[in-house]
Every structure is written in structure tokens, then in C-alpha cells.
Amino acid sequence: MKxxxxxxxxxxxxxxxxxxxxxxxxxxxLPLPEDPNILVDIDTHDDAGVYKVNDELALVLTTDFxxxxxxxxxxxxxxxxxxxxxxxxxxxxxxxxxLNILMFPAARLPMEAYAEILKGGSDMASEAGLRIIGGHTIxxxxxxxxxxxxxxxxxxxIITNAxxxxxxxxxxxxxIGTGTILAGQRLNMADRKDIDxxxxxxxxxxxxxAEVMKKYDIKGATDVTGFGLAGHILKMARxxxxxxxxxxxxxxxxxxxxxxxDEGCIPGAAFRNLEYAETDxxxxxxxxxxLKMLAYDAQTSGGLIIxxxxxxxxxxxxxxxxxxxxxSSVIGYxxxxxxxxxxxxx
Amino acid sequence: MFxxxxxxxxxxxxxxxxxxxxxxxxxxxxxxxxALKESAAGDSFEVLADNKTALDNISRFLKDNKTAYSVxxxxxxxxxTVTKGNKDVIxxxxxxxxxxxxxxxxxxxxxxxxxSDKMGEGDEELGRLLISNFIKAIKDLDKLPNKIxxxxxxxxxxxxxxxxxxxxxxxxxxxxxxxxxxxxxxxxSLEEKIKIGTLGNMFxxxxxxxxxxNIIKP
Numbered sequence: 001m002k003x004x005x006x007x008x009x010x011x012x013x014x015x016x017x018x019x020x021x022x023x024x025x026x027x028x029x030l031p032l033p034e035d036p037n038i039l040v041d042i043d044t045h046d047d048a049g050v051y052k053v054n055d056e057l058a059l060v061l062t063t064d065f066x067x068x069x070x071x072x073x074x075x076x077x078x079x080x081x082x083x084x085x086x087x088x089x090x091x092x093x094x095x096x097x098x099l100n101i102l103m104f105p106a107a108r109l110p111m112e113a114y115a116e117i118l119k120g121g122s123d124m125a126s127e128a129g130l131r132i133i134g135g136h137t138i139x140x141x142x143x144x145x146x147x148x149x150x151x152x153x154x155x156x157x158i159i160t161n162a163x164x165x166x167x168x169x170x171x172x173x174x175x176i177g178t179g180t181i182l183a184g185q186r187l188n189m190a191d192r193k194d195i196d197x198x199x200x201x202x203x204x205x206x207x208x209x210a211e212v213m214k215k216y217d218i219k220g221a222t223d224v225t226g227f228g229l230a231g232h233i234l235k236m237a238r239x240x241x242x243x244x245x246x247x248x249x250x251x252x253x254x255x256x257x258x259x260x261x262d263e264g265c266i267p268g269a270a271f272r273n274l275e276y277a278e279t280d281x282x283x284x285x286x287x288x289x290x291l292k293m294l295a296y297d298a299q300t301s302g303g304l305i306i307x308x309x310x311x312x313x314x315x316x317x318x319x320x321x322x323x324x325x326x327x328s329s330v331i332g333y334x335x336x337x338x339x340x341x342x343x344x345x346x
Numbered sequence: 347m348f349x350x351x352x353x354x355x356x357x358x359x360x361x362x363x364x365x366x367x368x369x370x371x372x373x374x375x376x377x378x379x380x381a382l383k384e385s386a387a388g389d390s391f392e393v394l395a396d397n398k399t400a401l402d403n404i405s406r407f408l409k410d411n412k413t414a415y416s417v418x419x420x421x422x423x424x425x426x427t428v429t430k431g432n433k434d435v436i437x438x439x440x441x442x443x444x445x446x447x448x449x450x451x452x453x454x455x456x457x458x459x460x461x462s463d464k465m466g467e468g469d470e471e472l473g474r475l476l477i478s479n480f481i482k483a484i485k486d487l488d489k490l491p492n493k494i495x496x497x498x499x500x501x502x503x504x505x506x507x508x509x510x511x512x513x514x515x516x517x518x519x520x521x522x523x524x525x526x527x528x529x530x531x532x533x534x535s536l537e538e539k540i541k542i543g544t545l546g547n548m549f550x551x552x553x554x555x556x557x558x559x560n561i562i563k564p
Contacts, residue, residue, distance in 0.1 A: 183372055187372075187373060263376055263379065264372060264375040264376035264377070264380065264407075265372050265375075266372050267371070267372055268372065268399055268403055271402070271403045271406050271407075289411060
């Protein structure tokens with residue numbers, strides 16, 4: 001029997017996130033623990049928490065798990081793991097150890113699928129130099145998989161959402177459109193070529209991008225996941241107390257993602273993200289509607305958004321391309337606070 | 347009952363129906379967008395949806411694309427009546443760009459009923475002038491009406507050759523729903539000339555009137 005995980009879910013990957021507005025409402029009621037060693041917490045809506053151990057070492061902690069984004073269990077394991085590890089890279093850390101988190105419908109899927117998911121996760125972890133030292137599984141439908149990851153970081157070299165400075169250029173390291181293409185796949189509208197490209201990108205670790213960031217002493221970055229490109233940039237602008245202008249025409253897209261959106265294949269998550277972001281965003285009056293919706297397309301294991309000094313942008317882009325991130329592009333720039341937090345231009 | 351069936355068939359004859367019941371997002375949007383592409387400016391069609399997410403996303407999609415629509419719910423099924431507008435409503439000048447928000451039009455708890463194409467008793471010419479001025483003033487009210495109903499001679503106001511057609515269309519684009527008595531448009535042979543709002547039977551008209559806080563009859 002050919003296992004097809006995709007038939008089990010309506011919203012795969014990071015599209016399955018709780019709507020961002022709802023999440024913020026809930027987080028308001030959680031007291032933030034006070035401890036001078038907590039260097040980064042959810043206050044700035046960062047990708048991971050950071051806890052200082054001593055002056056030389058801090059721990060980066062993050063977890064992420066979601067329902068299938070593809071049909072093949074092994075590939076799903078790889079993508080879920082790459083996505084979980086990404087938060088450590090986005091903060092400038094080095095992943096060290098991890099635990100598996102798996103929800104698996106034992107009565108509805110053969111056990112080989114269970115093994116394949118974990119094998120995919122394990123292989124991706126090896127590629128990242130990460131050791132999986134345990135985990136937990138419960139019986140649940142549909143399946144969900146991810147990792148809880150611990151990484152190392154120097155306490156003074158943390159890259160956060162709050163580190164974007166006016167005058168910086170914003171560099172994106174992977175094209176966007178995974179949410180749209182996965183939705184198109186479910187409706188048999190997406191090209192095989194584009195699906196394969198989306199899968200390749202989701203399996204691509206943000207490791208090489210993170211190495212370039214560390215080399216150039218970058219202070220501000222995040223990775224693009226469930227809230228979409230413009231959603232994550234908004235979080236960055238808010239935490240950094242700056243405004244950001246994004247030029248949507250410069251944002252690289254996966255294959256025919258634009259055409260899919262133009263045919264109306266707009267995933268529900270894009271509407272949720274737009275609703276969350278729109279009060280803090282100024283849309284150019286001539287902004288192409290399809291590009292606007294792509295800006296909010298939920299990404300699974302998306303690329304890094306790097307805020308880098310304008311003088312360095314050419315060098316950084318060249319190095320990212322050399323490292324295999326051939327679609328890396330400058331997609332906008334950071335300004336002093338100017339009206340809305342995010343300006344979406346054509 | 348026969349009357350009702352007759353009216354429904356009349357409505358259905360001029361309205362194309364896109365049934366998205368049972369479909370998950372984004373399939374309903376794909377179907378809506380396809381129908382919009384196939385329609386000419388001024389054409390209307392109905393989209394049926396059976397889940398709130400589909401309704402919300404379709405509404406949002408139409409709003410963002412500046413397409414007029416109205417929604418009716420009937421035992422868990424939403425009927426979204428969509429009217430294709432002219433697509434050249436994109437603003438490009440700098441001032442508009444600097445005014446961040448698209449103005450939000452709030453609606454009051456009242457409806458307006460036009461049962462005539464004239465206002466008040468007296469000279470007919472004056473009556474027509476008055477009603478035109480009244481309609482032009484609606485958009486400047488503090489709150490817009492929840493809905494506007496047209497019956498008997500009132501339906502003539504919505505005809506494409508009416509002097510206030512453009513004004514009513516503008517109200518439609520501001521989100522004011524317009525309901526035209528189907529029997530009346532047929533009686534006056536205006537079926538081809540009513541390109542705004544939706545057609546409805548007496549039950550729908552009675553329903554809207556019964557649930558309105560206030561009814562204004564100019």
C-alpha cells in the first residue's frame with residue numbers, strides 16, 4: 001500500500017498554526033517568568049527562547065510540530081525536522097540535542113510510516129549535526145511531528161527580531177509560496193515541478209544562511225514560517241521599533257505560485273495572516289493583489305530574513321548564493337518609524 | 347407556494363449559481379474567481395457556501411478586489427450575491443497613498459424603502475428632483491442604511507437609465523445592500539436593466555422590513 005499522508009489533513013505544515021491574533025490574546029494572560037538569565041522570551045515574539053548559563057554560553061530552546069505537508073512519510077519527517085531546527089539557526093545558534101515529538105494514528109497507518117517519519121527526522125538532524133536523544137509519541141489523528149531542540153549560542157551574539165536597524169537592507173534566503181503550492185497540490189492544480197521544488201526548499205536547512213549571518217555579525221533576523229513573509233517582517237518591525245518597506249516585485253517566488261494565486265488558490269492561512277497584519281501595514285494603492293496574498297502565504301520551513309547593513313548587502317548576497325541559497329535577494333529596507341510598521345509596495 | 351416557486355425560478359433564470367457546498371478552502375475562492383473572470387461588468391451571480399471559513403474568505407477576497415456583494419443566510423447555507431464591477435478603481439496618486447485607511451462606513455439600524463420614483467405629493471417633475479437629491483444625500487449621512495428596498499415604481503430608480511443609477515451603484519460599493527422586488531421589475535419589464543443589488547420575493551422584503559430597527563420611507 002502506498003502511504004499518502006496528505007490525504008489526512010486539510011491544513012498541513014505551518015498553515016495549521018493558531019491564528020496569530022488569537023495567539024497574542026492568549027499569551028497576554030501568561031505571566032512572563034522573571035530571571036536575569038532569560039535573555040530572550042516571547043516578549044519580542046522571537047523564534048526561540050534563550051537562557052544564559054554563563055558569560056560564554058546560553059541555551060537556545062525551541063519546539064515546533066505540525067501535520068503532514070507532503071505524501072511521503074520519510075519526506076515529512078525531514079521537513080518537520082528542518083523546520084524545527086530552523087528557529088535555532090534564525091537566532092544565530094548551533095543546534096546540539098533534540099527530542100522527537102510525534103502524534104501517530106496507530107490504528108490508521110502502518111507502523112512502517114511511523115519508522116519512516118522518525119528516520120526522516122533523524123537524517124535531517126544528522127545533517128544539522130544535531131543528536132536526537134529521546135522523544136515521546138501519543139496515539140492521535142492526524143499525525144503530527146516535530147522536534148524540541150536545544151542549541152548553543154554566545155550570550156552576546158544572539159540574533160533577534162529586535163535587531164533590525166534603520167538603514168539596513170532586508171535579505172530573504174528562500175523563495176516563498178510553499179503554502180499556495182501545497183494547497184494547489186491538494187486540488188491537483190500545481191505543477192509536479194513546482195511541488196518538487198517546494199519540497200526541496202522545505203528540506204533545505206537554514207544552516208548555510210546562519211553561517212553567513214554569523215560571519216557578518218548580523219544582529220537582526222528571523223525565519224519565515226506560518227505567519228507569512230509580511231507577518232514575520234511585521235513582528236520584526238514591531239520588536240525593533242522601526243518601519244520596513246517591502247518591495248513585493250523583488251520577492252522571489254517558487255515556480256508558478258503567482259499563477260496559482262491568480263486562479264484563486266489562496267490558502268485560508270493567508271487570509272488569517274492578512275487580518276492579523278493589516279492594521280499595522282500600509283498597502284501601496286497599486287499593489288498587485290496576488291502579490292499581496294503571497295506576502296501572507298504561510299511558509300513551512302521558509303528562509304531567513306536577514307537585516308544587514310546596506311554596505312554589506314552585495315557581499316552577503318554573493319556568499320549566500322555560493323552557499324547554495326541561489327534565490328537570495330534584497331526584498332526591502334528598514335527605516336526610522338514612519339507611520340505604519342510595514343509598507344508593502346509593488 | 348406556486349407564486350414563490352415561480353419567483354424563485356425567475357431569479358434563478360437570471361442568476362448563475364456557483365455551488366461550493368462541501369468544498370474546503372481555497373476551492374470556493376477558486377470557483378468564485380473563475381465566475382468573476384467569466385462575467386461581464388454589471389453581471390451578478392450567486393455563490394453558495396456551507397462553512398463560515400469559506401464565507402469569510404470569499405467576502406474578504408471580494409472586498410479586497412472592490413467587488414460588490416451581499417450575503418444571506420438560510421439554515422446554515424450562505425448565499426453570496428456577487429456583482430462584477432469595473433476593474434479600473436485603482437487609485438494611484440500620492441495623497442491617497444499617504445491616507446492609510448480605506449474609510450470604514452458604519453451602518454445604522456435602519457433601512458430605506460423606496461416605493462415610488464418620486465418624493466412627496468405635488469408636481470411630478472419636482473417629486474423626481476427631490477428623490478434624486480435624497481438619494482445623493484444618503485452617502486453623506488453619519489451612518490449608512492443597513493439595506494435599501496425598492497418596490498413598485500421604486501424599482502425604476504435602480505434601472506441603468508435612471509438619473510441616480512450611478513449614485514446607487516456607489517452606495518452599493520460602500521457596502522449598502524439593495525433589494526429589488528422581483529415581481530415589480532418583471533411587471534415594468536426592467537429585468538435587463540437592474541444591474542445593481544439583488545432581486546427578492548415578498549417574503550424576503552417582509553423579512554428585511556420586520557427585522558429593521560427603523561424604516562425610512564421618503
